[in-house]
Amino acid sequence: MEVGRLRALLELARRGTIAAAAEALFLTPSAVSQQIAQLEEEAGVELTERVGRGVRLTAAGQALVGYAERVMVVLDEARSELAVLRREIAGELRVAAFPSVASALLPDTVKALRQVFPRLEIILEEMEPVDGLSALRSWRADIALIDDLSLVVGDKQESVGVVPLAEDVLSVALATTHPLASKPSLSVADLRHEAWAIDSTSSVFGDFIANLCRRAGYEPKINAKCRGFEVVGAMVASGCSVSIVPGLRLVRPPAGVAWVKLRPEVRRKIYVAFRRGERNHPAINVCVEEVVRTAARLIG
Template sequence: MDINKLGALRELAVRKTMAAVAEALHVSPSAVSQQISMLEQELSIDLIERRGRGVELTIAGRKLVETANRIFEELESARADMAELKKVVAGDIRVAAFPSVAAALMPKAIKRLHASYPMLEVLFEEMEPEEGMNALRSWQTDIAIIDDLNVPAGLLDPGIEITPLIEDVFDVMMSPDHRLAGLEQVTWADLEHELWVMDTASSTYTRMLTDACQRSGYSPKIMARCKGYEVTSALIREGCAIAIVPGLRSRFDMQGVRVCRLVPEIRRRISIAYRRGEKKSPALQVFIRCLKEHAQAFQ
């Protein structure tokens, strides 16, 4: 069996559509379909079945993916063993992280690693925690920065290991002339009649903030839904609305805004996730050590 065909099947188990797999593997959907068909012909058994616009794995397909997972884990473990024997920190390490932690920690970490290990290249891609975990499971990234709000510990795969990185608390951001701007801390009840900007990059955050408002007896009046901080901060500066933002994010680009502590607080734990078989990789070890040192200094 060809390892690339097994890889395509593993991707399909996570991403559910040929188009999504093709995008992840940087090939055409027809090429993915052909790989799966060739694998089925080789084994003389159906591995997938169509379900609307997507596909589902058959019992045989799921069984083969379980075997493929073990094969890929052994390959990664072997690579890590060889790298450890050489004691050379070199090659590429792929990192997925969501915007707030990426902006706070990644630039300085990458700069330091480039200076200390010139043969190591960090390849970064911005991904929300759930997306990063999917990329980690399907071998599209080597490290995923996640949080416990989007990826609860109970949902982690047995083959994934996590290392705690930093804790983050959410703040209220508003314009400097807002009626609440003079307060050191703001309660959820204080925000009942405000207009809100909601970051929609993560549906988990939207649901979490809405639930917190409802526990205080109201639903937030959302006047804007944005996928990035740039528009959110512009609306806040002009006094159009307030927003609840991660503390990591609120420490950047503070000109023209006021940040207050939110009580009761919402706290999240941010962690580094990686495949268990790669734990001994020198590149992985130096990256984790460097990122943790920067996180401690930032905290």
């Protein structure tokens, strides 16, 4: 059975639709359908069945998914062992990271690795945690920096390993001229009457902040849905909005913004993730170790 076809089946199982699997694999839906059809021909049994306008895996398809996951882990282990035998840390390493952790940790990490391993090329792609995890699983990334919000309860994680990186403490961001900026701490309820700027790049994080407000008894009045922290910071600094943002932003804080502790404290856990079969790959190993060291130095 051809490996690319097994990957197509894995993505279909994880994402639920041909269109979503195609997007993850950078293929057309017709190409994915063709790969599944070819895999069914090789297997001699139907792996999917029509349900309305969509498809779902048959019992045979679900069984093959389990074997495909194990095959992929073994292939990753083989690549890792060959890299060890070459005794050289070189080549391209693709890292997916979400904006706050990428800007806080990766410049120093990449610089340190470049000095020690000049033939190792780090390729960074900015992705939200959920997308980074998907990229890792579909072999579009070798390492992904993710948070615990992206790890869905009940979701299978057998193929992915993680190393704890840091705990990020969320903070209230206000203009330095805001009347509440001098407070030692603020609750979400204290911000009931404020207008909010929300980084809407990640629906997961935006929904998490909105739910904090709902649990405090109100629906946040959002006057800025921003595609990145640059606009959030500008709206906050101008006094037009407030926000709750990752503490990682304090590593390189914008001008004109005051940071106030959130009461009670809200934390999210940050991890560096990799495919389990590649944990001993030399390039992945040194990158994981370096980003952990950088996080310990900058975040503590």
